[in-house]
Amino acid sequence: MRLTWVVVGIGLALAGCGGSSGPRKKLVAFSQCNNSEPYRAAQNARLTKLLAAQPDVQLVIADAQQDNSKQIGQIEAFIRQKPDLLIVAPNERAPLTEVMGRAFHAGIPVICLERDIVQPNYTSYIRSDNREIGRMAGQYIVDYLTKKNGAPRGNIVQIRGLLGVEGEINRYEGAQEVLAKYPGIRTVHEAVADWIQAKAKDRMTEALRAEPKIDVVYAHNDPMAVGAYLAAKDLGREKEMIFIGVDGLSGPGGGIQKVADGILAATFVYPLCVDKAVEIGTRILREPGFQPEKVYTINSVMVTPENAARLEKAAE
């Protein structure tokens, strides 16, 4: 029986933590699909930092741990609290569509971050453009090979992410759009490494065994580009080719630093979309009658050794 009271006591103590009292602040609720991806962690950190500048705003982040049902439940709990702004980075398109519609129709301003849903159940959708990133990468490859070999010709290896995912499809097809115009440029080897650095290293080792001459490795994210570099380094061939990636996160392990270190020749920033979300969100919170656009597209930036240091500083 005494134990029962222990439980009640602990329950009260725990339920008491989280949240804060005092005058009601503006509540910004962020439903994040998975904190354990570096890109997502960078979004959280950036959002926290930007909103810290507004003392009358309270930010709450819920981590759905890559679980659709959990994210639906967390958004439902947010809807009950009627936040002044709800930002959602959906785990997957279909499962989140309905619950975001409920929030939107309950009159809560909803910003959909980076990943689209099936119906436009949001006030604004802030996206980045993976196909454009693919095109930029393709053009970079063409320019590099033209400079290196005197004409647009050469051998490239592509390390692909998880097949069937929007980011993977468009980063691949965007590059193909450009590369298809140059018959001298051949994709001699394509491997799937599911976004994972360790897998990319294994797949690249096989590519290196099979291909005597490689000019460019285009990996669809930075960790895979680094994995490919490590494989080439093991075989002493890392000077023979260049490595390019996508994502361009800041921070010590991020792609920008890898470019600064000379491991990657270039990477393309996949925008966090958070700066725009704060800009739009702040106007929604403070300007009655503000009508945001339905869709904002954030452009990518190419990271090269020349601008890496500057971009790293700007992202801090």
Next chain:
Amino acid sequence: MKRLRKLKSVLGLAGIILIAILVSPVAADGSNIFLQAGNLTDVLRQMSVIGIIAVAMTFVILTAGIDLSVGSILAFATCLTGMFITRSSPGSSHFAQAALAVTVAVGASALVGAANGVVISAFRIQPFIVSLASMIGVRGLAKWLSKNENIDIGFGSDAAASFAGFVNQKVVIVGAFAVLAAIFWIVLDRTVFGRYVRAIGDNEKAGRYSGLPIRSVKIAVYTLSGLLTGIAGVLYAAENHQGNPNAGVAYELDAIAAVVIGGTSLMGGSGSIAGTIVGTLIMGVLTNILRLRNVDSNVEMMVKAVIIVLAVAIQKSEKAE
């Protein structure tokens, strides 16, 4: 004694609800957010899928068994639902197509459960091992069937979308849980089958000497586990608008937690459906109030761990008294 213990887990639930009311944030109009009808029904809806699995798990655990494969069977059922509801089948009505999808998903899940039961009773292998193997194998089966991709159920006006739209209503999902829980409460407490289930868990050897149909009861119990998990899978597919081969990871543990919090002993023989419903509600209310208070989801996991251990410890200490 038994009645007293049941009362105690209800007291635990009452305690948690009281805490939830006390610490719930307050809406702009001054009302208690936890107590809003919309929120209370959110809680019921969110716990229904696990609740249905936990009802079946109660039968399994009462026979001193365990079923680790339910999370994988759930994924398998969502994939079958998705595949059959989105198949183009000109000429058949939406209802007929939905009926077919549900029948296939639930039937195939029941078959998987039956296979678990047959292997367990025919080869006398421990349920933990058989259902562990099944958990791995059925997950593979679901991924293979769906080619590793989610099967999206759209939002249009076809059979798939109207099926999801109908099933994904609170009244349907919570209603399914309530009806199934009521049926199997009666089955456990009022039928010969229910008595056999308890008797086998209590003392299998004695049951064998007194001529109980141990083999068929065990097969029935694991079939039931597959069947109810299949129904949960159909609901899950509608709620998430997709068949998902990665759904339900670790759901077996959530279901087992609900069962043991409800006072059912892993040693078999003692426990009740009422306890399991209370256990599911405790977890549901706890999750809800932590989310309403915006407690970090990692902390949420730690709190749940503490609650599971304490709930069982209380029941133990009360037994000793």
